[in-house]
Amino acid sequence: MRKAASPDAYRDSSITTSGFVIGIDVGGTFTDAVCSDGETTWRAKSPTNPARFSDGVMGACAMLAQQAGLTLGDLMSRVVRFGLGTTAVTNVLATKRGRTVGLLTTKGFEFHLHAMRNHRDVQGGWIERFWMPMEPEAVRGIDERVDRYGQVLKPLIADEVIAAAADLIKRNDVNAFAVSYLWSFRNPAHEEQTVALLRAKYPSMPVYSGAELRPIMREYERTTLAVLNAFAADALDGIEELEEQLKDLGLTCPMLLLHSGGGAISAEEARHTPLALASSGPAAGSVAAGEIAVVAGLPDAICCDMGGTSIDVAVVTNGIPERRHTADIGGIVTGQSAIDVESVGAGGGSIAWIDDRGLLRVGPQSARATPGPVCYGRGGTEATVTDAMVLLGYIDPASFNRGGMTLDVEGARAACARLGERLGMDAMGIAHGIREIALAEMSKAMRARISSGGLDARRYGVIAFGGSGSLFATAMAKELELPWVLTPALASVLSAYGAATADIRRERARAVDELLPLESDHATTVLKDLMERAEEDLVAQNVTPANRSLLCEAEVRFHRQNASLTLTIEGDIDSDDLATRFRTSYAKNFGVSSLTANTPIELSTLRVTGVGKTIRAVLPQSPHVEAGGGLNAIGSRDIYLDPDHPTAVPVYAAVDFRTGHRLEGPALVDVGDTTLWAPAGTSVELIAGGTLKTTIASRG
The missing domain is CATH 3.40.50 (Rossmann fold)
Structure with a gap:
């Protein structure tokens, strides 16, 4: 098992005193952006244009420049790292146009x-x-x-x-x-x-x-x-066009693209393997969530990334996202290594509909950015999860996206009412049903991940991010009896933060297929060659020796069995040690009764991942409460916990929190570009890294 990273590993003061770090995540509905100068972190959300994703990127960068008090050209000329998580390849596969x-x-x-x-x-x-x-x-x-x-x-x-x-x-x-x-x-x-x-x-x-x-x-x-x-060979054409636009504005550093393994590669490298960019956004979010978990001192978590199109679920153990080496892409099993992210079509933009049995359903179709939910006022006509949450009071229509977008409540009401006519229900009843169904779909996805991974739920909490994650995560955690939920300071743009922090990662693998104990030095020769190639990959990316590291792994299995387990290798290959650790890990994963005494054990594959540390953004610091300083509500809002009777709930501002403050639910916390819902039986406090921790009272 890999050791958890130290929180100090993420507090590198060398990041930047003379430049800016920018991370971008192009989502199906919004393009998220993060900019850091090492002391201050700015964030922005700009609508994604599915036909031309560079529009959302440029729009978000313009917002960042305005917040930093600079022109867009001045900002770009001072950028020392530009990371991009893109849906370009995902879109090619989704539209089947390649x-x-x-x-x-x-x-x-x-x-x-x-x-x-x-x-x-x-x-x-x-x-x-x-x-x-x-x-x-x-x-x-x-x-x-x-x-x-x-x-x-x-x-x-x-x-x-x-x-x-x-x-x-x-x-x-x-x-x-x-x-x-x-x-x-x-x-x-x-x-x-x-x-x-x-x-x-x-x-x-x-x-x-x-x-x-x-x-x-x-x-x-x-x-x-x-x-x-x-x-997908043409999918990068739009990326190269964007890179030229940014260069014209003064960007001098190379653009780093986030790949599905959670690392960064150059655009030139991506040309050699464009499929690696599939699911880059969720992977970047999972890597960032791992950092959040370690800094919070809670390194085991289930990541819940809920945006406008889907909810993406991943598992972080010891601060490291779990990976799979045969990624499933659109139902097609491939040999690609990737962070193990499972997606369910239940996001803020998921459309509510009535099936042939006359039952209310939600998703997987999404309104995306165009036309978007009805409440966006961009021509959408079908009720979505976001419309329901606005109508139920969970989302403030006047302060959505930091007040940059006023939502149309009556439009959302009319859309829900139209859907309700077919079921003999009013708008509020439909809105309540949409929320409950979406919540059930999300909980099902998390429950499936817990059971399929054999996770001890008592050890794991939830890290909620994405624009809608904090509205649903605590309710899901209560349903699944998980003890806590973390809402990062950059929750709504955490994948963009991941794009601004991800290390360069290059993986090399080769089949060995030899029985243990090894009878020749072939495997040792292969491992040495892979290490040399991974080192060369990092040198080609101008990573200095002090910032290079190699992770060596072996896939081990019972002879000719389909499934294998991944074990780390430190130093030389020790056949006895690999066999012992394999049997221990196999028993833990599949039960002691599944072990057989005389079945040969096989070293099937060796893998070396080169990791290069780069300039990165940093998490905000958590201020402490001053003597006598309390936490006061900034107002209240009616929430429809049931469709007929509103409940007045206090609203707090996340910027007012200090370590030492604690509030009891039910309450809403306005984070600016997302909202945290803390139902009854929960409490919220500020912990390290600017993260809000919601603790869920035990039912026992």
């Missing part, structure tokens, strides 16, 4: 990709295949063969490759290639030769190799990774 991909694979295995291991989806009661970003007709089998030991059984014929590629272009209008051969992770020579032939013949076409992207066992995951990267 390149036309052709796949070259080993002859006889042309259909293995579209068989999808018989993995199916259920839509409206019908069993369907998940979408695959290429047609079965766009696959060509090449008569080459390498065996499981890497020995060439049938050599590659160059003319056959060129003929197959030409046929794909002619018959299927292919404009991007994926190459994935059987056992290529053992011997990539045929894939390398094929890639070289295609790039020489068609230099303007993207070509992606499964063995180059992920040289590990499981040809299906390698193939899907190559195909999805080829499909």
Whole structure:
């Protein structure tokens, strides 16, 4: 198990006295931004334009400049780090509008990709295949063969490759290639030769190799990774356009893009693996939440990121987000390593509707930024979760987004009333139902994550962030009997803060597949080579030696079992130690009764992650209460805890909190760009890092 980071690790005074750090997260509804000079932190939210995401980025940067008392050009010329979490790749996959991909694979295995291991989806009661970003007709089998030991059984014929590629272009209008051969992770020579032939013949076409992207066992995951990267090859075009705009304004530092593993890479690196940017925003938020957890002294938490489109759930243990090495992207299992984030279509913009059974439903369709919830006044006509929360009083329509946007309460009421006519309910009844259903969907997602991970709920609390997270998190925690909820000072823009703080991370992995105890030094040689390559990756990013570190890991499993466990390696590979730790971890995860005495244990994969510390933003400090200084409400608001009877609830301002203050629920805390709801049976106090901690009274 990895040790938790020290809180002091996040208090690096070297960050900046002569420049600014900016982090951006492009969400489905709002583009969030954070700017820090090491002492003061500013934040902004600008509507996302799905057709041109750079509009939201530039709008948010202009707001930051105004808050800092600078022109946009002056701010950009003084920026020393610019981090961006983008939905560009996610949008390409969601809209299914990417390149036309052709796949070259080993002859006889042309259909293995579209068989999808018989993995199916259920839509409206019908069993369907998940979408695959290429047609079965766009696959060509090449008569080459390498065996499981890497020995060439049938050599590659160059003319056959060129003929197959030409046929794909002619018959299927292919404009991007994926190459994935059987056992290529053992011997990539045929894939390398094929890639070289295609790039020489068609230099303007993207070509992606499964063995180059992920040289590990499981040809299906390698193939899907190559195909999805080829499909999303154009997704970075908008990012490069944005980078040029920022350079014209005076930005001199390179833009760092957040990838799904929670680290940062350059735009040039992202071109080589664009799929790595999928789910970059939720990953950045999870990394930032891990920092919040450590600074708060509560390193085990469930992250609840609720924005306008979805709720994203991740688990942080010892301050480190849990990862998976075969990420599921849109129902397609890939060989991509990523922070383990599960999404449910229940966000602030989720649309309420009535199904064929006459039941009220919420999501997964979202109003997004355009047209947005009805209360935004931008042309939306369908009631959403945000409309319901405004009508029920949880959201103040006059101070939404720091007063920069006045909400239309009557528009929200009319939308809920229209929906209610079909069910014989009034607007308030529908609004109450929308909230309850959304809350149930969110709680279900968190409960599933707790049970699937075998988590001891007594050890875990909730970190709530995103624009809507603090309105629902405490109610969810009460439902699941979790003890506490943390609301960071930058809760509504925490993913943007993650973009302003994430370290550079480059991962290298290679299959080993040798039984323990190891009988040769092959694994040691592989580990050494991976370490050298990861070090070279950091050098290429200009990371100084003092800021470089390597994380070495081994995937270990019972011989030929599908599932493996990840164990850290410190120093040389110790076969006995790996076997002992594997059996201990296996028993903890799957039960002692699942262990067998004589089953061989296998070292399947070695992985090295290079981590480069960079200039980063810092969390705000928590001021202490002065003698005699109390916490006073700034007003009150009627909340409809049930649809017929409002309850007057005091409202407090988060900026008035000092360590030592404590309030009892029910209460609302106005954080400026989000609202914290503290129901009865809870108490709220300020702790380290400017974080509000809500403690939930035990039912016992």
